[in-house]
Amino acid sequence: MNGEPEVHEEFEARLKAYEGRPAAATGVGRDPVNEPMIRHWCEAMGDTNPAYTGPNAIAPPTMLQAWTMAGLSRRPERTAAYDELLGLLDESGHHAVVATDCEQEYLRPLRPGDEITFDSVIESVSERKTTKLGPGYFVTTRTDIRAGGELAGTHRFRILKYAPARRPKDPKDRKDPKDPKNRKDPKDRKAPEERRPRPVVNRDNAGFWEGVARHELLIQRCTGCGTLRFPWLPGCNSCGSLEWDTVEASGEGTVYSYVVMHHPPFPTFAPPYAVGLIELAEGVRIISNVVGVPYDKVRIGMPVRLEFRRYDEELVLPVFQGVTR
Amino acid sequence: MSLRGRDGLGGRAAITGIGATEFSKDSGRSELRLAVEAVHAALADAGLTPADVDGMVTFTMDTSPEITVAQAAGIGELSFFSRIHYGGGAACATVQQAALAIATGVADVVVCYRAFNERSGRRFGSGVRHREPSAEGAALGWALPFGLLTPASWVAMAAQRYLHTYGLTPEAFGHVAVVDRKYAATNPAAYFHGRPITLADHAASRWIAEPLRLLDCCQETDGGQALVVTSVERARDLPHPPAVIAAAAQGAGRAQEQMTSFYRDDLTGLPETAVVARQLWRTSGLAPADIDVGILYDHFTPFVLMQLEEFGFCAPGEAPDFVAKERLPLNTHGGQLGEAYLHGMNGVAEAVRQIRGTAVNPVPGAERVLVTAGTGVPTSGLVLTADPQGRTRSTTGPPLHL
Known part of the structure; x- marks a missing residue:
């Protein structure tokens, strides 16, 4: 594979056809919203907001995605459509992936005991973009999170599927990182050309x-x-x-x-x-x-x-x- | 004593052949191959063969050594080879070197050449960010940390002072930009062929290094140009009328630098050009009024104005008006602004064509042409004339000292 996938309109039209199709079938949160997970989250984040403790505690809103996560032992319930889309991008040379950003909207607080369900849709596939990492496509999914059947929030998650740009071939750019000569002083991070x-x-x-x-x-x-x-x-x-x-x-x-x-x-x-x-x-x-x-x-x-x-x-x-x- | 007196080189040698590749933005072949093609074209034009050549001259900046061009061009033993430094300042000096070798019997037929992929390969305009700590590197090094990194910017520093001193606006440079493109528009070899510009186009073009705009800057070109020099006597037996080297000169000023002579005088002139001018006028016996065509090095417009003033075509500060009124046919091939940037060597070829009467924009009766080389650096110049023995019209100027 030459790493420089061809662009053609037909290919982009095939990608666009996945917009609106489900990315995850109706999922169920593995655990209801619960105090131990909230406490662990707040400790890890260093968040001492009193709203997250005590008898009327709510979950930190930014935990929204955490309630949908599959855990270590289970694969997420991806749809065939989402697998096909990622497969198309892989086959066309855009085999690398990086998460770029996420946006969340909160409609109602989540409280311990709330049972979580969610479904996810492929919201958009961008046109081919040129990025520093290499050319690629941004894929955005939107997950609607419900508590007791009522919409509690949405979670938009964007990834870049890309064909990695060629690395410099010049041997002097492939320095042995163990060599003390090549260990950069953290104060001097800028490359000489910058x-x-x-x-x-x-x-x-x-x-x-x-x-x-x-x-x-x-x-x-x-x-x-x-x-x-x-x-x-x-x-x-x-x-x-x-x-x-x-x-x-x-x-x-x-x-x-x-x-x-x-x-x-x-x-x-x-x-x-x-x-x-x-x-x-x-x-x-x-x-x-x-x-x-x-x-x-x-x-x-x-x-x-x-x-x-x-x-x-x-x-x-x-x-x-x-x-x- | 040549800084003070007439030299003995005038009238001893002539340019008898010119040859070039096409001028393009992407030649698709090596710089060496461009050099060889240009040398072959110039020899064919001269009615000579590679076997006749015994001397070669180029620029220190050229990447194709004399011996390698000779090797690939079918040229045998060489008794003379030389290279001139200082970028485009070398252009006319390559011809001076050839004439010196011929006048002293060191060589009989000398080829001067310059070939590069200056657009598709190393682009001079992309600037300099690093120099080795040599004396030469250190001289340029004073400007680099402050972001004065490009040839346009080095010229712009003097150009700004010129405008300030004479109370002019950047439109003063526009006249040169327009005149060059006027001639380029009727030259099929020129980048600006079919595309004349107006002063309004100049004023609307984007800033590169204020006060210089895009249309104040020369082309970036891939190509090669070669010239064949031999004695006037031998040239008379060859197919084209000789372009006699009536005078050839180099010049460097006091406190001269390469493009960064910012620390001397008032920055409104080119003292190195004045050194060349004095020598060319003294040796040729000519004066500005005797010149039929001026081919003045034009990598950037402001230095064309300063050259006209240093050569005495007009008084300091009056060159914009001189050019606007087209008092002298100037860069009749379109110059490096309009035809191609061949480091000044295409200008020497145009001077030869004017004397032969074969230029695309011929100046009727042109017999005396001034050609100059790279400015802002140690530089050089030539006065080329028609062969006095072959002249058909009577001359009005003073006699040539041949």
């Missing part, structure tokens, strides 16, 4: 990024001729001297130019966003972000002030707060 691009740090500019880590924006100064320079380089374009020290920027500057980025989109940058070319009071320029100002309010000549922002566990950047007058 983070801001890293600064490109080498021997010639490491001092700048060390300064940023201390919340200092350092400008190189040629000790031969005194010329300030940015970006960082090992020598001076004015006199060629390799001797230099640094001065810390005051943090005052203005927007010299800017771009509003629209396309293509990149992870962690939500377009539109503004990137500025900031001229520092000292006279050198640096690319940065203008923050605290809507992207469409950034202007050439706008005064800005340096601040340092942390973007993730590893990344602190010097950015510039727009100063509105």
Whole structure:
């Protein structure tokens, strides 16, 4: 099976034909609504609501589905129609399943002693959807739960039957999880491609990024001729001297130019966003972000002030707060 | 002393063959195969065979090495091979390399080529998120964490400053977008064939990197283009009239970077283009008014304006008006905005066609064509002219120094 099932209208029409057909024949709750199950539920959920204890106790409404469950030893009473529908999806390559969401409506409280009956209907089958897991169909069932024959609530349950998307084949993506190198720090869950691009740090500019880590924006100064320079380089374009020290920027500057980025989109940058070319009071320029100002309010000549922002566990950047007058 | 004086290269070599594959969005074949097909087409056009070739030049960005193209194209021993760096800035410099080799007797027939699947393969416009910590990587690295990640955005930073300085609106760029598509509309090889655009279309196209819109951006193309260069004397014996390399130049400015020269001067011009311009005018003995056709590198519209100003066709800030009034036939094949993005090499081919009189949009009597290469990077340029010995009309400009 190639995992990329074909879509055709005829197939979708066959799926749609199951809408309205029963998913479970008239079922009977295995136990009546009872105090021990309510007590276990409340303990597990940490729910101390007094309504669920004492002589006039009601069952927590969210237990609605619990009263219909088959338990470990019994298969649920699925209808042939529901089995056929799932079978059709399996055969067409949509063999994987994930529960996506559930909605419940409560019409009357359930109390200890209530005898539960229920039936379930295939409410809808979606068109083919593309999802991160892979292409598939959402199947929604609706279960009507009755107490003593009276409707007490409805439980809508949605699953996605899907054809799993192909996993990356690159061997470097199949790392041994036991290797400590590959154990992710829980604080660093984002994959590299989901983070801001890293600064490109080498021997010639490491001092700048060390300064940023201390919340200092350092400008190189040629000790031969005194010329300030940015970006960082090992020598001076004015006199060629390799001797230099640094001065810390005051943090005052203005927007010299800017771009509003629209396309293509990149992870962690939500377009539109503004990137500025900031001229520092000292006279050198640096690319940065203008923050605290809507992207469409950034202007050439706008005064800005340096601040340092942390973007993730590893990344602190010097950015510039727009100063509105 | 070529930054200050006339050089000895002018008039020594000529482009005698041009050849290309089709320009498409999905070639369906390898970059190497595109290169070989283009080389064969250019040699056939030149009336030469693979056995005649002893030199090859391409871009450092090309994925097909000279030796491999030679191996697959039936070319034997090579006495000269060279590659030029800095992206599209290499285009005219490949021809300069060929001319240098020919003028010094290092090679007799040199093929320059560029071939890629820039649309179906690696798309430059998809941006950069990572660079190695080399000197080159570090230079671009200052922009990456802040989200300035695409060629369009690097050009837009200077373009915004240009508009601000001269009190213009983004419509200033629209004139270039419209003129290029006008010529593309009548060029069957062009992506915009049959599809002229208006200033309103330009203004309605979506933002890419403000102030640049979609129609300010060049094509993304799969294809190959090759050029054959030999001595002017040998070219005279071949089927097509030679396109004489009257001048060829490279240029890099002070504090030059690749696309991110943000830290120097006022960002309203292209100092590297000024270096090329001075050398081309000095060596050719020509001036802007002598040029019949301009093929100016147009990956993004704003740098076409700045090139016109750096070459002295008009004063700073006046190029939008110069283009709107069509004072110079510009990018008569449709340029890279309208025909195809072949890293500038298709522009060199168009200059040759104008001199031969075989362009789809011929400029009557065109004998002197200016061609430029990638902008915002270290760049290059050519002045190509008709062969003075084969000239049929009298010239009004100053004599060529051949």
